Amino acid sequence: xxxxxxxxxxxxxxxxxxxxxxxxxxxxxxxxxxxxxxxxxxxxxxxxxxxxxxxxxxxxxxxxxxxxxxxxxxxxxxxxxxxxxxxxxxxxxxxxxxxxxxxxxxxxxxxxxxxxxxxxxxxxxxxxxxxxxxxxxxxxxxxxxxxxxxxxxxxxxxxxxxxxxxxxxxxxxxxxxxxxxxxxxxxxxxxxxxxxxxxxxxxxxxxxxxxxxxxxxxxxxxxxxxxxxxxxxxxxxxxxxxxxxxxxxxxxxxxxxxxxxxxxxxxxxxxxxxxxxxxxxxxxxxxxxxxxxxxxxxxxxxxxxxxxxxxxxxxxxxxxxxxxxxxxxxxxxxxxxxxxxxxxxxxxxxxxxxxxxxxxxxxxxxxxxxxxxxxxxxxxxxxxxxxxxxxxxxxxxxxxxxxxxxxxxxxxxxxxxxxxxxxxxxxxxxxxxxxxxxxxxxxxxxxxxxxxxxxxx
Numbered sequence: 001x002x003x004x005x006x007x008x009x010x011x012x013x014x015x016x017x018x019x020x021x022x023x024x025x026x027x028x029x030x031x032x033x034x035x036x037x038x039x040x041x042x043x044x045x046x047x048x049x050x051x052x053x054x055x056x057x058x059x060x061x062x063x064x065x066x067x068x069x070x071x072x073x074x075x076x077x078x079x080x081x082x083x084x085x086x087x088x089x090x091x092x093x094x095x096x097x098x099x100x101x102x103x104x105x106x107x108x109x110x111x112x113x114x115x116x117x118x119x120x121x122x123x124x125x126x127x128x129x130x131x132x133x134x135x136x137x138x139x140x141x142x143x144x145x146x147x148x149x150x151x152x153x154x155x156x157x158x159x160x161x162x163x164x165x166x167x168x169x170x171x172x173x174x175x176x177x178x179x180x181x182x183x184x185x186x187x188x189x190x191x192x193x194x195x196x197x198x199x200x201x202x203x204x205x206x207x208x209x210x211x212x213x214x215x216x217x218x219x220x221x222x223x224x225x226x227x228x229x230x231x232x233x234x235x236x237x238x239x240x241x242x243x244x245x246x247x248x249x250x251x252x253x254x255x256x257x258x259x260x261x262x263x264x265x266x267x268x269x270x271x272x273x274x275x276x277x278x279x280x281x282x283x284x285x286x287x288x289x290x291x292x293x294x295x296x297x298x299x300x301x302x303x304x305x306x307x308x309x310x311x312x313x314x315x316x317x318x319x320x321x322x323x324x325x326x327x328x329x330x331x332x333x334x335x336x337x338x339x340x341x342x343x344x345x346x347x348x349x350x351x352x353x354x355x356x357x358x359x360x361x362x363x364x365x366x367x368x369x370x371x372x373x374x375x376x377x378x379x380x381x382x383x384x385x386x387x388x389x390x391x392x393x394x395x396x397x398x399x400x401x402x403x404x405x406x407x408x409x410x411x412x413x414x415x416x417x418x419x420x421x422x423x424x425x426x427x428x429x430x431x432x433x434x435x436x437x438x439x440x441x442x443x444x445x446x447x448x449x450x451x452x453x454x455x456x457x
Contacts, residue, residue, distance in 0.1 A: 007380065007383075008366070008380055008383045008414065008422035008423060008424045009057040009058055009422060009423050009424070009425075010420055010421070010422055011049070011051065011058055011059055011060040011413065011421045011422060011423050012049055012059070012060035012062065012420075012421045013419060013420060013421075014031065014033070014047070014415075014419045014420065014421060015042075015043075015419065016033050016034050016035060016042050016043060016044075016045065016419065017033050017034070017035070017042070017389075017416075017417040017418075017419060018031050018032065018033035018389060018390070018415040018416070018417070018419070018421070019032065019033045019072070019073065019074045019075070019389045019390065019415070019417075020032040020033065020046075020073050020074060020075050020076040020100075020389075020390055020415075021390040021391075021392045021413060021415050021421075022076055022077055022078035022097070022392060023078075023392045023393070023394050023395065023413065024078035024079065024080055024095045024097070025080050025095065025395075025398075025400070026394070026395050026398035026399065026400030026401035026404070027050055027051050027052070027400045027401065027403075027404055028048055028049065028050055028051070028095070029048070029049050029051060029060070029392065029394075029413060029421075030046055030047070030048050030049075030076070030078050030097060031046060031047050031049065031415060031421055032045070032046035032047075032068075032073035032076050032099065033045075033046075033072065033073055033074075033389075033415075034068075034071075034072040034073060035072065036070075036071070036072040037070050037071070037072075043067055044067065044068050044069060044070065044071055044072045044073060045065055045066055045067045045068060045073075046065075046066055046068070046073055046076070046097075046099065047062050047064065047065050047066075048062070048063055048064040048065075048110070048180075048181060049061060049062055049063070049421070050063050050178075050179065051394075051404045052404060053403060053404050053405075053406050058404055058405070058406070058411070058423050058425075060421060061178070063178060063179060063180045063181070064110075064180050064181050064183075066183060068099065068101060069101070071101040071102045071104075073099055073100065073101065074100060074202075074203075074204065075099075075100040075203060075204060075205050075206050076097060076098060076099045076100060076206070077097075077098050077206050077207060077208045077215075078095060078096065078097045078098075079095075079096050079208050079212050080094075080095050080096075094109055094110065094111050095109075095110045095111075095112070095181070096108065096109055096110070096186075096212075096229075096230070097110060098206055098208065098215055100191075100202075100203035100204075100205075100206055100217070101203075102201070102202045102203070103190055103191065103192045103193070103201040103202055103203065103219070104188055104189065104190055104191065104203070105188065105189055105191045105203055105206060105215070105217055105227075105232070106185060106187070106188040107185070107186040107187045107188065107215075107229070107230055107232060108183055108184065108185055108186065109183070109184045109185075109186050109230075110181040110182070110183055110184075111181060111182045111184070112179050112180075112181055113179070113180060113181065113182050114177060114178075114179055115177070115178055115179070115180050116177050186230045186231075187230055187231050187232040188232060189227060189232040189233075189234070191203050191206075191217040191219060191225055191227070192217070192219030192220055192221050192223070193221055193223075194221070195221055199220070199221075200220055201219065201220055201221060202219055202220055203217050203218070203219040204218060204219050204220065204244055204245060204246055204247075205217070205218045205219075205245060205246065205247050205248050206218070206248075207248050207249055207250050207257075208250075209250050209254050210250065210252050210253075210254060210304075211254055212229065213228075213229060213254075214226050214227060214228055214229060214235060215227045215229055215232070216248055216250060216257055218240070218244075218245030218246075218247075218248045218259060219244060219245060220244040221244075222239065222240055222241040222242055222243055222244060222245060222261070223237055223238065223239055223240060223245070224237075224238040224240045224245060224248065224257060224259055224270065225237055225238070226238075226272070236272075236275055237275075238257075238270055238275045240259045240261070240268060240270065241259065241261035241264060241266055241268075242261075242264060243261050243262075243263040243264050244261065244262075244263070245259050245260070245261060246260050246261060246262045246293070247259070247260040247293070247294050247295060248260070248295075249295060249296045249297050250272075250297070251297050251307060251330065252297060252299055252304055252307050253305075253307070254272065255271065255272055255273070256269050256270060256271060256272060256278060257269070257270045257272060258270075258295045258296075258297065258309060259295075260292050260293065260294060260295050260311075262291055262292070262293060265289075265290070265291035265292065265316070266280060266292070267280065267281050267282075267292040267295055267311055268280045268281075269281070269309075269333060278333075279333050281309070281311070281328055281333050281335075283311070283313050283324060283326055283335070283338075284335050285324070288315055288321050289315065289316040289317070290313040290314065290315055290316065290324060291313060291314060291316055292311050292312070292313045293312050293313060293314055293345055293346065293348075294311065294312045294345070294347060294348035294359075295309060295310070295311045295312075295348070296309075296310050296348050296349065296350050297309055297310075297330065297350070298310055298350035298351075298354045298357070298371055299352075299353070299354035300354055300372075301353070301354055301355065301372070302353045302354060302355075303354075306330075307330040308327055308328065308329070308330055308336075308354075308371070309327070309328040309329075309330050309333065310325065310326065310327055310328070310348065310350060310357060310371070311325070311326045311328070311348075312324070312325050312326075312345040312347075312348050312359050313326065313345075314344050314345055319344075322340035322341060322342055323340065323341050323342070323343060323344060323345045323361075324338050324339070324340055324341075325338065325339045325340075325341060325345075325357070325359060325369065325374055326338045326339075327371075327374055337373070337374050338374065339369060339374035339375075339376065341359070341361075341367055341376075342361075342365075343361035343362065343363050343365055344361060344362040344363075345359050345360070345361055345362075346360055346361060346362050346387050346388050346389070347359060347360040347388045347389065347390055347391050348391070349391035349392055349393055349412065350371065350393070351371075351393040351396055351410050351412075352393060352395055352396055352397075353396045353397065353410075354371055355370070355371055355372075355396075355409075355410065356368060356369070356370065356371055356377070356393070356410050356412075356426065357369045357370075357371045357374070358391045358393070358412045358414075359391070360383075360384075360387070360388025360391055360414060361387070361388060362387040362388075363387070364381075364382055364383055364384035364385055364386055364387065364388065364416065364418075365379065365380065365381050365382070365383060365388075366378075366379075366380040366383045366388060366391070366412075366414055366424065367379055367380075368380075368412065368424070368426065377426065378424070378426070380424055383414060383422060383424070384414065384416035384418050384420060384422065385416070385418040386416050386417050386418050387416060387417065388414055388415075388416055389415050389416055389417060390414070390415045391412055391413070391414050391415075392412065392413045392414075393410060393411070393412050393413075394410070394411045394412070394413065396409075396410050405425060406425065407427070407428060408425035408426055408427055408428060409426045409427065409428045409429075410425075410426045411423055411424065411425045411426070412424055
């Protein structure tokens with residue numbers, strides 16, 4: 001375990017509290033949140049960032065902002081190329097996004113498009129950014145430009161700074177060309193319903209099946225609902241809990257769903273085919289009561305035919321007892337291994353190759369564990385100034401993602417209500433230099449020769 005204090009790199013600074021994050025491809029990540037229906041001046045929106053490495057660290061370039069209206073984004077999931085296939089090999093793949101907005105869920109299709117900003121367009125573009133703010137079709141300046149504007153710099157200086165910045169980026173954002181997205185609303189549906197007239201109804205979680213054929217939603221009415229894509233026609237209702245569904249995940253073989261209800265301290269497994277409960281998992285502790293907060297499936301070291309279930313649980317009462325990360329057999333759902341951690345856990349994410357697990361706390365600390373053994377690999381204290389609202393691993397076996405991550409095995413993104421998007425890298429295991437191996441071999445041979453002489457062999 002690493003004992004030294006680690007720090008996260010700041011990828012981007014947001015202008016709203018963020019609650020949902022999704023890495024939709026090797027170099028693009030979607031972050032959503034907002035201020036809700038309250039008239040606080042904080043918009044409800046999601047931003048798409050194109051990630052790149054500047055030689056020192058990973059940074060994010062905001063290429064699109066989309067205002068969703070009066071409802072805050074608290075959950076969403078994205079996936080590449082699921083709704084429409086590219087017409088030819090040269091076409092960029094479509095990215096799809098499911099966004100939970102109160103009791104509704106909308107499906108958006110985002111088609112990448114290359115935009116060119118000509119020199120004569122730049123002077124007229126900059127004032128529009130100040131007036132319109134975050135519109136879906138407007139290129140946003142970096143915050144350094146905004147600070148320069150506040151200090152009274154001229155448009156000519158801002159344009160020069162923008163051109164210099166874009167030319168320095170070692171990605172497709174060279175010169176005045178950049179990739180953004182054309183958005184199209186595909187479908188929507190009401191996914192949560194009120195039990196009583198005075199009850200609130202809103203979607204709390206959603207998940208996409210690994211084959212991208214159906215969507216699962218959960219909310220305050222306690223139901224899991226399965227929806228066909230892309231038309232959002234309901235496939236099945238599963239009465240999962242008496243209280244709200246706080247978290248869910250779909251097993252990689254698309255045969256089962258895990259759901260979590262914090263008020264009733266339940267973590268249940270449901271068969272997708274018949275909608276019946278398969279089992280309820282319960283943490284084995286020494287008399288201490290725990291409630292499950294999150295549950296996620298992970299594959300076993302890259303083998304999609306083998307899976308595990310992971311859960312994070314916090315003690316019901318008392319702060320002296322540690323939180324628990326548990327690993328379960330995905331066939332019998334017996335408890336296989338546990339790891340205790342300090343702090344109250346609030347989030348959970350598994351890398352796509354099944355090697356690493358990340359969990360965040362209410363105090364802003366991030367823990368990174370080896371999934372197989374649950375051994376603590378990293379502890380990043382004060383990664384955020386407040387509780388971690390979301391974690392997302394970048395794709396591990398993706399060429400673009402590898403360029404963004406730099407010399408690292410894997411990288412995890414984190415968001416919080418502190419308006420920051422951050423990233424932490426897991427360095428690759430260092431290799432022993434050839435000259436060190438040669439010296440060690442020579443020493444061993446000499447020692448063996450001397451030992452043979454002493455023994456008269």
